[in-house]
Amino acid sequence: MDKTRLKNLSISELESFITSVIGEQKFRARQIFKWIYQKRLSDFSEMTNMPKTLRAVLAEHASIDKLEPRRILESSENDAVKFGFELIDSSHIAESVLLIDGDRRTVCVSSQLGCGLGCAFCETAKLGFIRNLTLEEIIGQVIGINDYLHNRGDRLVTNIVFMGMGEALSNFDNFLSSLSIIMHEDAFNIGARRITVSTAGVIPSIEKLMRENLTIGLAISLNAWNDELRNQYMPVNKKYPIKDLVAIAKKYHDQTGRRVTFEYVLINGITDSGEAANALEKLLGGFPCKINLIPINPVNTGKIGGTFKSPSDRQVEKFAENLHDRGLSATIRKSRGQDIMGACGQLALYEAS
Numbered sequence: 001m002d003k004t005r006l007k008n009l010s011i012s013e014l015e016s017f018i019t020s021v022i023g024e025q026k027f028r029a030r031q032i033f034k035w036i037y038q039k040r041l042s043d044f045s046e047m048t049n050m051p052k053t054l055r056a057v058l059a060e061h062a063s064i065d066k067l068e069p070r071r072i073l074e075s076s077e078n079d080a081v082k083f084g085f086e087l088i089d090s091s092h093i094a095e096s097v098l099l100i101d102g103d104r105r106t107v108c109v110s111s112q113l114g115c116g117l118g119c120a121f122c123e124t125a126k127l128g129f130i131r132n133l134t135l136e137e138i139i140g141q142v143i144g145i146n147d148y149l150h151n152r153g154d155r156l157v158t159n160i161v162f163m164g165m166g167e168a169l170s171n172f173d174n175f176l177s178s179l180s181i182i183m184h185e186d187a188f189n190i191g192a193r194r195i196t197v198s199t200a201g202v203i204p205s206i207e208k209l210m211r212e213n214l215t216i217g218l219a220i221s222l223n224a225w226n227d228e229l230r231n232q233y234m235p236v237n238k239k240y241p242i243k244d245l246v247a248i249a250k251k252y253h254d255q256t257g258r259r260v261t262f263e264y265v266l267i268n269g270i271t272d273s274g275e276a277a278n279a280l281e282k283l284l285g286g287f288p289c290k291i292n293l294i295p296i297n298p299v300n301t302g303k304i305g306g307t308f309k310s311p312s313d314r315q316v317e318k319f320a321e322n323l324h325d326r327g328l329s330a331t332i333r334k335s336r337g338q339d340i341m342g343a344c345g346q347l348a349l350y351e352a353s
């Protein structure tokens, strides 16, 4: 008999498993939630607030295995750690990155193996789409990183960003179920304000998210200042052009009150020109949003990625000043973890070079 994998269940699904399959009372589900997400147990026998007979029945019918990290790479500056987690029934790994900044412990989680959206500057895109990660595989990354933090006596994960491998909104059901666990008071208890999902701009998925009435942060990978350029770098733009993307971002802001972030990769001579700043002002002027400027990371393989160059630090600062002068809120994002290939657009199953 196949055992039920409890980390693939939402709290309501776990409650019905406990009542209908195990024949126990519903409140046991919350106890189990606490054990597997807060105490991070992987053995029912250690659940000491439950009768021994119940623990034995659970062990017979259910499993609470953990994803094992196959490798952990710590950056030399101690501000980023990249993890490669083993997956269920797969030879692939899911990559996640822990970013350490003051009191903040942010986990960048993966939601798909590979990605089908084909953005030109992204290492993950080169893998193509392999499959969606299961709920357990998404949540397992957070559990594994909390184990790592706990073992070094550090505080646990405070923030989650869905910016790892894949487009989380294209794995919508598992993404949504993972949020219900991340936010649950008996699990990770991380509030909506400390969660962000990044998207390449699949508008129907953003509309779907809006129907859920959550107030998580939304980050849109813009990366270009006109459709011609964006079509080249992000094929998704051919279906959902910039004007429509900005329109839905405004609706998202109106509905949630949250300032939308636009991720904007700076590529020397391509996205950092005066013309680009002009176009961004026209697009985003007067809209209370944030622009994250991300000097493109060096990528170690691939003919498309290899041809892009990052602007100098001075050029990056000049571009940011140019945007500020136009009344736009732009921040230069410090790229943590470059030496472990854990920075934006670098997650693709590679070892550090």
Ligand code: SF4
Pocket (backbone or CB within 6 Å): 115, 116, 117, 118, 119, 122, 123, 124, 125, 164, 165, 166, 167, 199, 200, 221, 345
């Ligand atoms: S940038 Fe994001 S959406 Fe684009 S290919 Fe990479 S993982 Fe997919």
